[in-house]
Amino acid sequence: MNTVTLTPKAKPDLYLEVDNITPDRFAGKTNEEIAALHLYEGSTQHALGKFFDVAGSSGPTAAETKIVIKGDASRLKYIGMKMTAGEIVIEGNADMYVGAWMRGGKIQAKGNVEAFAGTGMKGGEIQIDGNAGNYLGSAYRGDWRGMAGGTIRVKGNAGSDTGYFMNGGTIIIGGNVDVHVATHAEGNGKIIIKGNAKSKVGGQMVGGEIYIFGDLEVPMPTFEYRKDVELEVDGTKAKFALFEGDTAERHPKRKGETIYGKIYMKY
């Protein structure tokens, strides 16, 4: 695998929209061609080379291309948008929409990422070593098609509205989450919270699963306790209490059985 290194030159005045920073766009291009790809600063179009030094070399395909952003990416939006293969490593913090609508490959953010990471994600892997912002693995504003596949793993905490309209895939959070988890979730997405959760967990949830290892501050009154189950979740064997809901929502039937959203609380 070949590596292209992007070193930020100077902090831009405005936030940059860098949806061209993906292995798919970089593959098969020379460093000059990569530097000529465009990005937006507000309404103004610039060449990528204005803000980054481009070094190394790209591979012939996306799968053989790794991109390393060496330095602060906290003013970069849409890193890895719609990427299908290959790898991106962000050495610092990143702004919103990291790996949005991603289909494959891997993104590792060594710092924190802002809101909407993994929006509408369909496949691949995002690893966040720091904290994630709000709306992790969610749907775009107004859309009902949230994260549908792939895996997001956060070592730290996540903000509010994790898995909003989540329809598939897995989100694993090492730390705590803020309010609203899996709101409107449908399908078979899975959210594992190793720390504590606050409130409105599973609100308007039609389908999917939430696992909470720590405490849940305020449970939803519309979830009903069903039974205790022994499970192995992300390498941890334990006893969980299963709650089903959100009973205030419509629930489809599959093979005569009503499908509910499931919340598993670890004892």
Added chain:
Amino acid sequence: MAEYLIKNGFVFDPAQKIKGDVADVAIKDGKIVKSVEKPKVIDAKGMTVMAGALEVHAHVAGPKVNIGRIFRPEDKLFTYRPTEKNHRMEGGFSIPTTYKTGYAYARLGYTTVMEAAMPPLFARHVHEEMRDTPIIDEGAYPVFGNNWFVLEYLKNKELENVAAYIAWLLRVTKGFAIKVVNPGGTEAWGWGLNCLQVKDPVPYFDITPEEIITGLIEANEYLGLPHSMHIHGNNLGNPGNYTTTLDTLKLAAGHKAKNKFGREQVMHHTHIQFHSYGGTKWADFESKARPIVDYVNKHKNITIDVGFVTLDETTTMTADGPFEHHLTELNHLKWANADVELETAAGVVPYIYSPDIFVSGIQWAVGLEIALLSKDPMRCYITTDHPNAGPFTRYPRIIKWLMSQKAREEQIKAFKANDKVVNASEIASIDRELNLYEIAQMTRAGPAKCLGLASMYGGLKPGQDADVAVYDFNPDKEHKPMEIEEAFSEVKYLFKTGVPIIMDHKFVSEGRKRTLWVDAKVNENPQVVRDVKEKFLKYYTVTEKNYEVVGKHFIPNPYAIEVDATH
């Protein structure tokens, strides 16, 4: 004003019965003329020249469209086109921005567009949006079919009062025609009910859709308006609804058009695709295009537009409030509903016409069957009921399907349940391919006549407005289906009222758009004046003064069509 000569194009102009002859089109002072002296010459050799097209039915301005824009930010995702010279930013797919609406119609060669449903109370909003839609001339149809005044006058069989009220409302809202949406049913929706048949009673008002439709046809002809009563019938979108549609169409029988505009129909039934369904439930859903088209073919006092399903993700929006609620229960996507005081209501729901769902496939087939079985292209028009069955930007794709059996076969093959689509419709057995003359009838001459605007629009006769579209398409050559779609997606040249708008695919001007409205003069009618005053005092949340659309802010460039209906 400059003179222009569009030279040597293949001209298709049903208004003069020109069927692709090589000819020149001369433009001077905003009009088509016989000849010009020192023109700027545009070489249209090997290209197709037509008049600017007319849209008879689209939802492109007003509160309902804006609800769609507000509650569907995802519709704009990945659609932005940045500012260019002479061209502002565009955005949106099924509910484009006002600017995109103007530019996108112009790119397709459309120069006149009718907003299909204007709630009178929000006429000001409709006009503000039309004002902000560049290039195209526009008019708007106020909705009457569930209006309390109309229901009360019709119940008492007071035709003169209905007519006087309509004339008043057209004047204060600067409206163009009488639009009827789910007559009685939308009002019933306020009571949690609906009218699915033409004989279903409307709660409280003790009247039936049948009486509303007939009454409004009579009022329309009493006034002699340029357009006819324009109806979206009861029972839209339900399996088996074609019988309701036939009952509705039959109400035109015995009525004759009375007007000075050359219009022959007394009823325009819109998006009839949505009203031509057989079966008893979705599982045995089937096309009933044939009985509907057979009836329309035989009755010259009816015109229709199709409402083609384009197989896209779109946003449905209609004044048919109960239907939208029905739809959100079906697809579980978000729903917005609005009630407009004494006048009407609306609902908005996103919808995906997926080629993987057999119902969508059959709906696609129904639309094409209607157009292909229709014997008179002068009475059957291309629409998508934008954005309900798909965005208007898909018209080139519809033209491709209409002109190429191969294109239809390719689409049928692409359906997941193609056997179900073929069995529930007759689309696979239709080999008719429309020609460009017929397309010009369906998009130019036909709609212009139906709207009563044939003296201005839809043709290239000397004296008509110089709205001219030139497509880079040589009708003498063989074309792959995709080439048809591409050619009609972007005009090479476009003139609006003699002003060059698009030259060599680039916008050069926004022209000076006009707002068309109908100024109908009627006998003084103190009762209607008193009733209006009373309703405003008693029920409306605004005063009469804050209701009227007046002044340059709302209509910077009005064009009034005068009708004398004093009897």
